[in-house]
Amino acid sequence: xxxSRPDRVERLxxxxxxxxxRGGARRRFERLLPAHPALQxxxxxxxxRLQPLAGPVAPVTPPPQLWVSVQRRLFGEPAPAPSWWSSLxxxxxxxxxxxxxxxxxxxxxGQPVPEQPAQPPFVxxxxxxxxxATIVKAGFVASVSADGGALTLKSLGELTVEQGRxxxxxxxxxxxxxxxxxxxxxxxxxxxxxxxLTGTAAFAVSMEPAGGSPTGVPTGPIVSAGTI
Amino acid sequence: MRPSSPADWTERSRELSxxxxxxxxxxxxxxxxxxxxxxxxLFGVVLRINSDRAQAEEVLxxxxxxxxxxxxxxxxxxxxPLTWLTSVARNRAIDSLRRRAAEPATVSRYxxxxxxxGDERDLLEAMPSAAAGPLxxxxxxxETHALExxxxxxxxxxxxxxxxxxxxxxSHAEVAEQMSQPLGTVKSWLRRGxxxxxxxxxxxxxxxxxxAKGAA
Numbered sequence: 485x486x487x488s489r490p491d492r493v494e495r496l497x498x499x500x501x502x503x504x505x506r507g508g509a510r511r512r513f514e515r516l517l518p519a520h521p522a523l524q525x526x527x528x529x530x531x532x533r534l535q536p537l538a539g540p541v542a543p544v545t546p547p548p549q550l551w552v553s554v555q556r557r558l559f560g561e562p563a564p565a566p567s568w569w570s571s572l573x574x575x576x577x578x579x580x581x582x583x584x585x586x587x588x589x590x591x592x593x594g595q596p597v598p599e600q601p602a603q604p605p606f607v608x609x610x611x612x613x614x615x616x617a618t619i620v621k622a623g624f625v626a627s628v629s630a631d632g633g634a635l636t637l638k639s640l641g642e643l644t645v646e647q648g649r650x651x652x653x654x655x656x657x658x659x660x661x662x663x664x665x666x667x668x669x670x671x672x673x674x675x676x677x678x679x680x681l682t683g684t685a686a687f688a689v690s691m692e693p694a695g696g697s698p699t700g701v702p703t704g705p706i707v708s709a710g711t712i
Numbered sequence: 713m714r715p716s717s718p719a720d721w722t723e724r725s726r727e728l729s730x731x732x733x734x735x736x737x738x739x740x741x742x743x744x745x746x747x748x749x750x751x752x753x754l755f756g757v758v759l760r761i762n763s764d765r766a767q768a769e770e771v772l773x774x775x776x777x778x779x780x781x782x783x784x785x786x787x788x789x790x791x792x793p794l795t796w797l798t799s800v801a802r803n804r805a806i807d808s809l810r811r812r813a814a815e816p817a818t819v820s821r822y823x824x825x826x827x828x829x830g831d832e833r834d835l836l837e838a839m840p841s842a843a844a845g846p847l848x849x850x851x852x853x854x855e856t857h858a859l860e861x862x863x864x865x866x867x868x869x870x871x872x873x874x875x876x877x878x879x880x881x882x883s884h885a886e887v888a889e890q891m892s893q894p895l896g897t898v899k900s901w902l903r904r905g906x907x908x909x910x911x912x913x914x915x916x917x918x919x920x921x922x923x924a925k926g927a928a
C-alpha cells in the first residue's frame with residue numbers, strides 16, 4: 485500500500501479514527517504508525533475532530549472488582565504488603581497479650597529519650613507477629629517524643645537476623661502505603677523527623693534484603709507491629 | 713487541524729494531563745486518580761462498541777493496563793488527555809470485535825475486494841442496544857459543538873452511516889448491511905461525509921482559535 489500519497493494517508497487516518505478500517509489493514513496501519521509522523525498527525529487530527537461525538541455517550545460505572553484486576557495485572561498478585569497494612573484491626577488483638585512488652589515498657593519509661601522535652605514520651609509496644617515469629621522473634625518498644633519529632637526503637641530481647649537480611653522500620657498510615665523510617669541496626673533505631681505521629685496508625689518492622697526495601701514499600705515479612 | 717493549546721483547556725483537562733505525566737513516572741496514586749475520574753466514561757464508550765458486558769470489562773482492563781504502560785506517549789502538546797484516553801478505549805474495543813469475529817460462531821458474509829479493503833471481512837452481527845440510538849447520540853453531540861452546523865451540511869445517509877460506524881463500531885460492510893444498501897454506496901457516503909466534516913470542522917476551529925477558545 486502506498487502511504488506516501490497524502491489523500492490516501494488522510495483517508496486511512498479518517499477510517500482508522502472512525503473505526504471502519506478493519507482487520508489486516510487496521511493492523512498494518514497500526515504497525516506503521518510509530519515510524520510515520522505524518523500518519524500520526526493525521527490520526528491525531530481526526531481523533532480530535534471526532535472527539536465531540538463521544539460527549540453524549542452515557543457513562544457506565546464499572547464493577548469495583550475491575551480496578552482490583554487492573555492492579556493485579558500490572559503489579560502482580562496482591563502483594564503481601566497491602567494485606568497486612570489494611571488489616572490493622574487484627575493487630576489490636578496482639579497488643580493485649582504483650583507481657584514482655586509491658587515489663588520492658590516500665591524500664592524504658594524511666595529512661596531519658598534523646599531530644600526529649602518535659603512531657604512524657606508516647607510509647608508503643610510492637611509485638612512479634614505470628615508470621616514473623618517463625619523467622620525471628622522480634623518485639624520492640626517505640627518511644628515517640630511528645631512533640632512527635634523523635635522516635636527511639638529498642639528491641640525487647642536478643643535479635644539474630646540472618647546474613648544478608650536487615651530489619652526496616654515503617655510508619656503505617658491508616659490508608660495508603662507505609663513510609664520507611666530507616667533500618668533497624670543492632671536492635672535499635674533512632675528517627676528524627678517532624679510529625680512522626682501525624683496520620684500514622686501503626687509502626688511495623690519488616691525483614692528486607694541488605695540495604696533495605698528496594699521498592700519503597702515492605703517486601704519481606706512483617707516481623708513486628710504495633711498500633712498507636 | 714491545529715491542536716488546542718493547554719492554556720485553553722478546561723480545568724479537568726489540565727488536571728488529567730498533569731496526572732498522566734505523573735503516571736508516566738510510575739505514580740500509582742495518580743494512576744488511581746485517572747481511573748476514578750475517567751473509567752465510567754470510557755466504560756460507556758467501550759460498551760457502545762462491544763455490548764458484551766464481560767468482554768467490555770476485559771477491554772476496559774486492557775485500556776488501563778495500556779494507559780499505565782503508555783502514559784509517557786501522551787503528549788499534551790498534541791492533544792487533549794480525554795481525546796487520547798477515548799482513542800485508546802475505542803481502539804481496544806474495536807480490536808475486541810476482531811477477536812469476537814474470530815470465534816467460530818460468527819459467519820462472514822462479505823467477500824473482501826482484492827484491494828487494500830480486504831479488511832472488511834470481519835463481519836459481525838449488528839448489535840442492538842437498549843440505550844440511546846446512534847443517531848440520537850449524534851444529535852446530542854451536535855447540539856453542543858461546532859459539529860452541529862457541520863453535521864447539517866451532510867446528507868441524512870452520510871450522518872446515519874457515520875453514527876453507526878462511530879457509536880457501534882460497525883465496519884463498512886456492517887453499516888451497509890444495517891442500512892440495506894450496497895457496500896460501494898455506503899463507502900462513498902462515509903468518505904464524502906468525512907471529507908465534508910473535515911473541511912467544515914477545520915474552518916470552524918480556525919475561526920475559534922481566533923477567539924482563544926480551543927476546539928474540543
